Amino acid sequence: MNEFLSGTWEERLPKLIRYLLYGVVFCMPLQPLLGDILVVGALLLACVDVIHYHRSIRPTMTFQWLxxxxxxxxxxxxxxxxxxxxxxYSWLYNVGMYGGIYFLTYHYMRSSSQWRTFLRLFVISAVVVCLYGAYQYTMMKMTLMDQWVDAAHFPGLKRRMFSTLQNPNLLGEYLLIVISLAGTGLLQAWHDRRWTLIFWMIPALVLMSVCMLLTYSRGIWLSMAFVVLYWGIRINRRLLLLLLAIPWVLFFYHGEVASRLWSLFSGEDTSVVLRWALWDSTTYMIYDHPLLGIGWDAFWFVYPDYNYFIQDTHTIIYHAHNMFLNVLAEIGIPGALFYFGAIYIHAIKARGMSPESLHHIAAYGIGAVLVGITVSGVFDHDLFSHQVSIIFWQLLGWVAAVIKERNNDIQ
Incomplete structure (x- = not known):
């Protein structure tokens, strides 16, 4: 607080913006409305900072033009x-805020102490989400939680955890992002023998992993397996032994986890059949609108014209259940190249960081996050969620800040 009160308004304004960004890190997973208010507040203060004090927040690295x-x-x-x-309206509320939180985080979090604070809040918020999810899962009425259950195909599955993320798949995607980054941090802490950090990170990751399991989201489970595979190839080959748990579950455990996994290979699951039909319809949208697409967030308006599978006109399909096809359909081929280029270039540029722990967490962490999102994106489009995407784009801004500092050191 003394740090904030000291100095002129020109010096204090960036600190205030930074505190609001910390608030976004913590609040967005818990209460998206409050998170949005903090994002808007930070954007307004940044406008004052840019206009009144002539501070630039334009892209400073070539790849940010993507x-x-x-x-x-x-x-x-x-x-x-x-x-x-x-x-x-949807573009302003979604894409505009994605770009805003990305560049604000990049420009106003520029020191290692600020990056560490970001990571702590990032993980602590996830722990709170999981604790609430555990309470919700064990204490709340069944009728509040059974809307995500296919009782006909999974009679033993009574409830799925969704906590503050609106539905189980979104909670799974959020935890996938956090575990990918925090797990990388744990591996780095183990390498550095930072026992205090290891002591509290292990129970946090166990809690998050259990909650991810209780989402019963098959695409997320598969994505997590690929994250472990990535860790095994890039960080420590012994981690590949963890993948041996998958055949054990499939062949020796006869519970709902195993039945959900086996259903991925069954043509009888209606959700699997629905996805094939959605993907097929979406390819026709892309063919008809290859340049500009159908418009951001317009999928649910256009899909009825391409629908041949769901005959109930009251059923609303909000997205294609495939991230790549959905983005191609909504903003066209050039837009998709910008979108995916902007995302994946961060992992490419983060490679070759110095051995300093934060650099390694950023480099391998964003790699793990993008591996998970890529695999889950084949089966669903969880970045359709404003809440999850704000979290993701703020994380990209954090990574960009670390890359910028690394580049300055090299120069």
Whole structure:
């Protein structure tokens, strides 16, 4: 507090913006409305900082122009939408805030102490989400939690955890992101023999892993297996032994976890069949609108024109249940190249970091996160969620800040 009160307003304003960004890290997973208020507050203060004090927050690294390209092209795609006003609103609320939180985090978190604070809040917030999820899972009425259960195909599955993330798949995606980064941090702490950090990180990761399991989200489980595979190849080969647990579960454990995993290979699961139909319909959208797409967040308006599988006109399909096809359909091929280029270039640029622990956590952590998101993106489009995407884009901004500092050291 003394640090904030000292200095001129020109010096205090960046500190205030940074505190709001810390608030976003902690609050967005728990209460997205409060998180949005903090994002908007930080954006408004940043406008004052830029206009009044002439501080620049433009891209300073070449690859960040891909982020700008995504922002601009997805805005242009509004022109093609059958509901242009709604699409423009959705672009402002979603894409505009993604870009805002990315560049704010990048420009206002520039020291190792600030990055560590970000990581602590990132993990602590996830622990709180899991604790609430555990309470919800064990104490709340069944009727509040059984809407995500397919009783016909999984009669033994009574409830799935979703905590503060609206549905089980989104909770699974959120925990996948946090475990990928925090797990990388634990491996780095083990390498550095930082026993105090290891002591509290292990129970936190065990709690998150159990909650991920209780989402019963098969795509997330499979994605986590690929994250472990990534860790085994890039960090420590002994971690590959963890993958031996998968055949053990499939062949020796006869519970709902095993039945959910086996259902991935069954053509009888309606959710699997639905996805194949959605993907097929989405390819026709891409073929008809290859340049600008159908407009950001316009999938659920356009899908009925391509629907041949679901005959109930009251059923709303909000996205394609495939991240790659959905982005291609909504913002076209050029927009998708900007979008995925902007995401994956962060992992490429983060490679070759110095042995300093934060650099390694950023480099291998974002690699693990993107491996998980890529695999889960084949089966679903959880970044459709405003809440999850804000968390993800703020994390990308954090990684970009670490990359920038590394580049300055090299120069």
């Amino acid at each position: 982020v700008i390209g995504f922002l601009v092209w997805s805005l242009l795609a509004t022109y093609n939408s059958i509901r242009p006003l709604f699409t423009l």
